[in-house]
Amino acid sequence: MTPQLAAGVGLWRRTTDGIEVLLVERTKHRDLSLPKGKLDPGEALPACAVRELEEETGYRVTLQAPLGTSEYRLPTGQDKVVYYWQAELRDRDPAHAFAPNDEIMALHWLPLAEAVSRCTYEHDAVLVRRLAERIEAGEADTFAIIALRHAKAADPYMWDRDDASRTLTSRGERQARQVAPSIAAFGVQSVLTSTAVRCRQTVAPLAAVAGLEPRAVRSLAQDTYMGRGDRLLRRVTKALRHRRTTVLCSHLPVIPVIVDAVATATATPDTPSLHRGAMLHTADFTVLHVGGADGRVLAVETHGAPH
Incomplete structure (x- = not known):
């Protein structure tokens, strides 16, 4: 069975209190994860990442370096592979205002360490840790x-x-x-x-x-x-x-x-x-x-x- 492909973004921002990363709370599952979504027909992965982030959160960003992938099996038995990029939020004003909907019920900007501990899935926590390491090393702004x-x-x-x-x-x-x-x-x-x-x-x-x-x-x-x-x-x-x-x-x-x-x-x-x-x-x-x-x-x- 062909894997289901998806793309997402590790979105982070600088604040007066330090670095924060965005996690989304899904309406159906009530879990906390990095924003992501499935490819549309005829769509390539980077375009999907930008589109899905904007649709889910209202933020439109420029992709930076790839952050990694997560792979897991869906309840249907199909494998899913999600490709992620890191991106710094520079324009604080979203492209459109977020409102709770059938997919996403809330957005959570969290300090990096807290985000790691609150990720529902370990594969998201791994990506947030990697993002934190790059920020600390001065390698996140590309x-x-x-x-x-x-x-x-x-x-x-x-x-x-x-x-x-x-x-x-x-x-x-x-x-x-x-x-x-x-x-x-x-x-x-x-x-x-x-x-x-x-x-x-x-x-x-x-x-x-x-x-x-x-x-x-x-x-x-x-x-x-x-x-x-x-x-x-x-x-x-x-x-x-x-x-x-x-x-x-x-x-x-x-x-x-x-x-x-x-x-x-x-x-x-x-x-x-x-x-x-x-x-x-x-x-x-x-x-x-x-x-x-x-x-x-x-x-x-x-x-x-x-x-």
Whole structure:
């Protein structure tokens, strides 16, 4: 039986009395847990986490580094896997006011230690402890560099014009629309794209969702990137210096160069997760979470368009 997938958020805030984390009290079960919910059809996990948090609590946030997963068996016998992200609440005013409903009867902002003890389920307590450890280590406040491979494009062997003019297929257009909300969930502030048509078309839905104007740059283009590696590194370094969450949309041969540029600029040691993050299928994107006292890559995750 295919596992049921869900996504949630470890939402925390700074107060004059210290750090607090949000637990929700469910109406039916009367338990205390981190906010979460099931995926909608055609939805990807990061978009689900943001949507479910807003629906359950009224808060709309920017996702930061992944917090972990919890796995358990439902009464039906089906396995359930929940993916969580951490997020700091910066805007104290919710997107809409919370009112008790059939799903959530109350919101509880609790000090970290109290939240651990009051979690109904141990898997939630484990995640709250992990969040507390990251906050204490100064590793909870992160931003991201996101490497995005363009969506499915027309077959190059059937294309009778120059390669850069290849357009997305109908499947590629659908992929671009599907990944846009999940990329936007990480609080994108800048979108850079290859000058190729297929890349510019891929970021168009994201730009609309995020309210940004993409910038086409030659250093991300497949036919010119090899001679512009220094320019690409400078662009990555600038985004890192300003702590600006930036999307770089490019081609299969360029994605490893982007990942390597982030690792180089942050002095992050080579790891298997970086290698995996550089091997993307069409419309896949890798999120490189940067933070900590030394500004290194703290987490790497890869997502794509739902099948």
